[in-house]
Amino acid sequence: MSQSQRSRCVLITGATGAIGGALARAYAGPGTHLVLHGRQMAKLEALAETCHLRGAQVTLSTINLTDSHALQVWLNELCAQQVPDIVIANAGKNTHPQGPDILEPWADVQALLDLNLKTPIAMVQHLVPAMQARGSGQLVLISSLAAWHGLPTTPSYSASKAGIKAYGEGLRGLLAPRGIGVTVVMPGYVTSPMCEAMPGPKPFEWPPERAAKVIKRGISANRARISFPFPLNFGTWWLAVLPAGISQWLIKRLGFNLPGDSPRD
Numbered sequence: 617m618s619q620s621q622r623s624r625c626v627l628i629t630g631a632t633g634a635i636g637g638a639l640a641r642a643y644a645g646p647g648t649h650l651v652l653h654g655r656q657m658a659k660l661e662a663l664a665e666t667c668h669l670r671g672a673q674v675t676l677s678t679i680n681l682t683d684s685h686a687l688q689v690w691l692n693e694l695c696a697q698q699v700p701d702i703v704i705a706n707a708g709k710n711t712h713p714q715g716p717d718i719l720e721p722w723a724d725v726q727a728l729l730d731l732n733l734k735t736p737i738a739m740v741q742h743l744v745p746a747m748q749a750r751g752s753g754q755l756v757l758i759s760s761l762a763a764w765h766g767l768p769t770t771p772s773y774s775a776s777k778a779g780i781k782a783y784g785e786g787l788r789g790l791l792a793p794r795g796i797g798v799t800v801v802m803p804g805y806v807t808s809p810m811c812e813a814m815p816g817p818k819p820f821e822w823p824p825e826r827a828a829k830v831i832k833r834g835i836s837a838n839r840a841r842i843s844f845p846f847p848l849n850f851g852t853w854w855l856a857v858l859p860a861g862i863s864q865w866l867i868k869r870l871g872f873n874l875p876g877d878s879p880r881d
């Protein structure tokens with residue numbers, strides 16, 4: 617099949633979630649092969665039905681993303697069929713301290729780092745050789761505005777998202793000469809079960825469809841960073857550039873301290 621005839625392959629993990637599902641629907645159309653990953657087959661099948669109706673070819677998977685062997689086997693099999701053109705490493709989870717002075721349980725922290733940080737890096741390791749051989753590909757890593765400055769309500773999550781942001785930024789320069797683009801996405805609050813469960817205020821919350829539209833547009837332009845919404849992005853960006861003492865003071869005043877923690881400490 618010639619390059620112009622072959623379908624564009626878009627792989628999305630976390631497709632059973634709010635942002636991943638909205639991205640799948642946004643990409644669904646004739647000439648697109650969607651590879652959708654999630655843990656819930658019934659949800660994936662319902663999403664596949666919608667995407668089929670929009671004209672897309674759909675392949676589903678429920679493999680355990682944090683099982684590095686299973687991940688490698690799955691991605692090798694995919695690449696043997698068709699090397700993905702766009703890979704959106706979107707699956708993610710959050711944990712929260714249960715109160716001031718209480719660390720998140722270590723088992724939860726490890727599981728979070730495995731999924732939010734190690735899994736996208738492992739996916740890059742397995743996919744890049746095939747993309748390099750072809751000379752094209754777009755890797756999309758979902759970070760968060762929480763990567764600009766760690767929040768007391770989500771220290772481990774902030775660390776995982778800062779880690780994947782730094783990784784993607786570094787990777788972009790490394791892979792550009794071989795025709796592979798890397799985009800880091802930093803969403804603010806987007807309506808989803810994960811967002812719902814997050815403590816603290818949620819200013820400028822967006823519906824997932826709006827987030828997916830902005831992410832898709834940024835990916836097609838091979839943007840290095842897609843961060844939104846503007847007011848929250850601008851505000852949290854300042855937290856990264858101001859002296860740390862002022863940022864810590866602001867974070868408390870803005871209400872991102874834990875319930876029971878005095879905002880005046």
Ligand SMILES: NC(=O)c1ccc[n+]([C@@H]2O[C@H](COP(=O)([O-])OP(=O)(O)OC[C@H]3O[C@@H](n4cnc5c(N)ncnc54)[C@H](OP(=O)(O)O)[C@@H]3O)[C@@H](O)[C@H]2O)c1
Nearest residue numbers: 630632633634635655706707708760803805806808810811
């Ligand atoms: N929503 C926000 O406000 C926000 C802001 C910044 C960044 N983000 C990031 O955006 C991404 C998508 O989040 P979302 O808001 O769409 O959340 P969501 O609706 O809760 O979806 C999370 C997705 O990750 C999957 N997932 C969770 N734990 C998993 C595991 N152990 N193994 C494999 N898959 C797992 C879920 O699968 P199941 O459906 O099977 O549980 C689901 O598909 C995440 O990386 C998140 O950190 C979200």
